[in-house]
Amino acid sequence: MYDHSDLILNAIIILLPLIFYRTRKKNENPLYLFVLFLIPLIITMTFPVKMFNTTLDLRSIPLVLGSLYGGLYTFLLLFGSLLAYRQILGGIDMLHYAIAFLPSIALILCFIRPFRKADSKKRMLIVFGLCFFVRSTVINLYFLLEGNRSYFGANYLPSLPVVCVQCLLAVMLAIMIDTVRNQIRMQEEIVKAEKMKVVSEIAASVAHEVRNPLTSVRGFIQLLADPALSDxxxxxxxxxxxxxxxxxxxxxxxxxxLAKPQNENLECIPLEEALAKAARILSSYANLQNVEIETEFHSNATIYGNKAKFRQAIINIGKNAIEAMPDGGKLVLKSTGDERTRKVTVAISDTGVGMSPEQVNRLGSPYYSTKDKGTGLGTMVIYSIIRGMNGQIEVQSKEGEGTTYILTLPIDSCTPSK
Structure with a gap:
């Protein structure tokens, strides 16, 4: 007969390191690991389990695992605590008890470094072997020093199945700890990868967006160099x-x-004025690419949003359209209003190379671009700006015939449309 409550208590206590290990971000501190494994060490010594004419001595599990995972300093602290608490409990010859531990001390110290470098299977074999060795040698050497030469055959051999169960329990706990360690490492790597991804996206996006106005500046500077240019x-x-x-x-x-978002400067935007200004900005780049810009404004409606960002979206679309016509062509900016639906439609068409249905479906995705050196972030910014204005984007394209961006935006009531 044995007390089920003590067995259950010992099993739960043995799992404590796993529970608290998971809640820590940094789990390699020897002092922290010492405290983590000291608690089950003390409790298992305080409430030993008597079963099958032997003692289910689980103290070897926190001692071995704490030493292997914590290193030399954790081992010394755990071993010192074990001896001190055993002295408090009393009932044994402490000199003989300490001498009986010497072979186990030597073996654990020999395996601390190989354990950290070993693969998963070897680590489990080391845990099983050390727990078996500690459980077997300490108790048999102690009774041998006490003069009880019959203990090995009379008491230890019948308890071998129980000893093996203890060692298997240690292996299971080691597997779970290794799993937790791997999960923590993976989470840290994922966080680092996400941070690097965000940084690279921002860097590429900044470069892409700044390149557009600089391209326009370069074109106008070239035009300013013309001596025949009027004042x-x-x-x-x-x-x-x-x-x-x-x-x-x-x-x-x-x-x-971006790190500290601020309120946007939202205002009424006269649509015809904004489109005309974007067309003027694109004109220098279009001239260099032998592209004709044509405007057809059939609505002087007013929309609501950030004027600079809306112009940025139109310029991005226009620049992409111009680059899709390497041999020249026509870029058309057209606007129409619908008083009944209170919607205004802006169509930006080109006569360029066009896109396949698959390419159209992937537009707006990060890092997807139909250009060899494109980042795809410019198109993503376009979608973000228009959606932020409660608008919608539809792209119609056919390979070899060109592409049309159709932007549908709500008409703002601050200025009635005509």
């Missing part, structure tokens, strides 16, 4: 160049403020 044109081009440089600065400021 009026020169003044207009200079003004647009400065505006584009300001836009580049604003884009950088927006990305720098």
């Amino acid at each position: 009026l044109k020169r003044q207009q081009y200079s003004s647009i160049t400065l505006e584009e440089l300001d836009r580049a600065e604003a884009i950088i400021s927006d990305y720098l403020s």
Whole structure:
């Protein structure tokens, strides 16, 4: 007969290191591991389980596992605590008890470093072997030193199945600890990978977005070098160049403020004015690519949103359209309003190379681009801006015939549409 409550208590206590190990981010501190394995060590010594004419001595499990996972300092602290608490419990010759532990001490110290470098199977064999050795040698050497030479045959051999069960319990706990350790490492690696992904996306997006106004600036500077350019044109081009440089600065400021988002500057946007300005900005780049820009504005409706971001979305679409016409072509910006649905539609069409249905479906995904050196983030920003204005984007394209972006936006009531 034996007390079931003590057995259940010992089994639960043995699992304590696993429970608390999982809640720690840094689990390699020797002092922390010492405390973690000291608790089950003390409790198992306090409430030993008597069964099958032997003692289910689980103290070897926290001693061995704590030493293997914590290292030399954890082992010394655990062993010192074991001797001190055994002295408090009394009832044995402490000198003989300490001498009986010497072979186990030597073997555990020999396996601490190989255990950390071993693969999973070897680690489990080391745990099983050390627990079996500690359980077998300590008790038999102690009774041998006490002069009881018959203990091995009379008491120990019949209890071998119980000893093997203890060792298997240690192996199971080691497997669970290794699983937790691997999960913690994987979580840390995933967090690091996500952080690097976010950083790389932001960096690529900043580079992509700043490149657009700089391209326009470069085109207008080339136009300004024309000696035949009139003073009026020169003044207009200079003004647009400065505006584009300001836009580049604003884009950088927006990305720098991602860590601390601020309220956007929302305002009424006259649609025709915004589209006309975007067309003027795109004109220099279009001229360099032998692309004609045509505008058809049939609605002077007003929409609501961030004016700079809306213009940025239109310019991004226009720039992509121009780059899709390497041999020249026509870019058409068209707007129509519907008073009944209170919606305005902006269509941006090109006569470029077009896209397949699969390419159209993947538009707006990070890092997907139809251009060899594209990042895909420019299109993603377009989708984000338009959706942020409660709008929708539809893309119609056919390979070899061109692409049309259709933006549908709500008309704002601050200025009635005509």
